[in-house]
Amino acid sequence: MFLSEKLIDFSDKNMLQHFEFERLLLDRTIPSGRKTLQAAELPEGATSATPAQNDWKDRLSVNSLDAFANAKLAQLEGASLRRHFAETRRELWPDEGPIIFRDGRRLLSFSCNDYLNLSQHPLVKAAAVAAIEAYGAGSGASRLVTGNHPLFAELEQRLARFKGSEAAAIFGSGYLANLGIIPALVGEGDLILVDALAHACILSGSRLAPAECRIFHHNDLDDVRRILGAERARFRHALLVTDGVFSMDGDLAPVEALAALCAEYDVWLMTDDAHGLGVLAGGRGSSFIDGHKSDVPLQMGTLSKAVGGYGGYLCASEAVIELLKTRARTLLFATGLPPANVAAAIAALDIIENDVELTMRPLAKARAFTRHLGLPEAQSPIVPLVLGAAEAALAASKMLEEEGFLVVAIRPPTVPEGTARLRFAFSAAHRDADVARLATLVVERIPFRIEPAPCLPFS
Ligand SMILES: Cc1ncc(COP(=O)(O)O)c(C=O)c1O
Numbered sequence: 001m002f003l004s005e006k007l008i009d010f011s012d013k014n015m016l017q018h019f020e021f022e023r024l025l026l027d028r029t030i031p032s033g034r035k036t037l038q039a040a041e042l043p044e045g046a047t048s049a050t051p052a053q054n055d056w057k058d059r060l061s062v063n064s065l066d067a068f069a070n071a072k073l074a075q076l077e078g079a080s081l082r083r084h085f086a087e088t089r090r091e092l093w094p095d096e097g098p099i100i101f102r103d104g105r106r107l108l109s110f111s112c113n114d115y116l117n118l119s120q121h122p123l124v125k126a127a128a129v130a131a132i133e134a135y136g137a138g139s140g141a142s143r144l145v146t147g148n149h150p151l152f153a154e155l156e157q158r159l160a161r162f163k164g165s166e167a168a169a170i171f172g173s174g175y176l177a178n179l180g181i182i183p184a185l186v187g188e189g190d191l192i193l194v195d196a197l198a199h200a201c202i203l204s205g206s207r208l209a210p211a212e213c214r215i216f217h218h219n220d221l222d223d224v225r226r227i228l229g230a231e232r233a234r235f236r237h238a239l240l241v242t243d244g245v246f247s248m249d250g251d252l253a254p255v256e257a258l259a260a261l262c263a264e265y266d267v268w269l270m271t272d273d274a275h276g277l278g279v280l281a282g283g284r285g286s287s288f289i290d291g292h293k294s295d296v297p298l299q300m301g302t303l304s305k306a307v308g309g310y311g312g313y314l315c316a317s318e319a320v321i322e323l324l325k326t327r328a329r330t331l332l333f334a335t336g337l338p339p340a341n342v343a344a345a346i347a348a349l350d351i352i353e354n355d356v357e358l359t360m361r362p363l364a365k366a367r368a369f370t371r372h373l374g375l376p377e378a379q380s381p382i383v384p385l386v387l388g389a390a391e392a393a394l395a396a397s398k399m400l401e402e403e404g405f406l407v408v409a410i411r412p413p414t415v416p417e418g419t420a421r422l423r424f425a426f427s428a429a430h431r432d433a434d435v436a437r438l439a440t441l442v443v444e445r446i447p448f449r450i451e452p453a454p455c456l457p458f459s
Helices: 005-009 013-027 056-078 122-135 151-163 174-185 200-208 221-234 255-265 286-291 318-327 339-354 356-373 390-402 432-445
Strands: 089-093 097-102 105-109 167-171 191-195 212-216 238-243 268-272 298-302 312-316 382-388 420-425
Touching (some): 151 339, 167 174, 174 312, 174 318, 191 221, 212 221, 221 238, 255 286, 382 390
Parallel strands (some): 238 268, 268 298
Antiparallel strands (some): 167 312, 298 312
16 A cells, blocks of 8 residues: 555644545546546545646655655654754864864764774875875766776775785775675575674675575574574575674674684675774774684775775675676776775875774773773773663763763664664773763763663664
């Protein structure tokens, strides 16, 4: 049916009448080729179509679309799940850290993924400006056509070297990378295993592949072994995809143990290290914990978090990268990343590779915060405080905002139902005194219980 009863239930009385009228119209069979209704075809109570309504089919489709959107918005509003984009100006204040200006307020931000504050670094900005001067503001076409400007090769070589792989490919964004990589590697007759708390774009990429997908319990090696033991033999190839650092929970995947399990069952392991690059293991990410490289043949990540800019990447063998450059649709059929973004990423990588102390700071701040709160020790610069209901998370965020801190509330569907939370993201530039003041406020003003987030699958 065109408009579901469920949606109508959420609308106000006027809307309900409006929907009902449109539904009656839509449910009628209109003889093909005709654009007007005759009197006998009109729903009860309606007057006959006037000349001005001769375009009713077009008008109706526009109105029903808006009606759908309005009803959906009303439903989301009622559940405190409607989103708004707040105009935000970000600056890095040398003596204070990441400052945000929004809605007439000046706030210290704990909600940016710019963990090393490199988006504001003078060398990174200068590299972007110079690239625009040299190559222009955009790439002009996909990399396959004429968009493969000379900066790509340098960034790909640099990333591959840093991540200990043979080669790399740069995508337009991390999201596009996952949408392109997964369906290029697995298809019909193949199996994909995905962690229950994996990022939305891993699930989206998996849905695009005509392979069978199994969601395993979050970070649960026994569940992975159970699925593989029962099902691996039925499939030609198998791919296991997980966040290296979970974006909303801040915990790490057991990469080393997953690599061993994948080797045992001939499964290709792919980690999404969006939140690991630049801030874990001297900046090299979640495949390098404990000082050595785990056997992860597909290391995906983004340039939009600690690297401070925009773009996605995959580090892998020469053969895999060549295959993706021939088969990944989001690489072939989307415009190449603009020169400024690629140049900024090269400059940021320079800083990351040469300043290990900088890369360690965000995690140190997060750990100081979790110590203060008595939470389990932070594993990454991301610390969640799960509060349950969306309203509770919104109220806590509002309280902190009134005290000068920006800590955005994260609600379903970004996280599973019932696990709305504050997500604290720590950066190298946060002052210890501010971290301590924030922690004190949380302890004194926000009722929370220390318990792990439930490991429910969500989409
Ligand atoms: C784990 C993870 N993967 C992928 C992405 C998408 O990356 P991008 O923002 O570069 O598209 C994000 C960003 O939010 C993320 O947190």
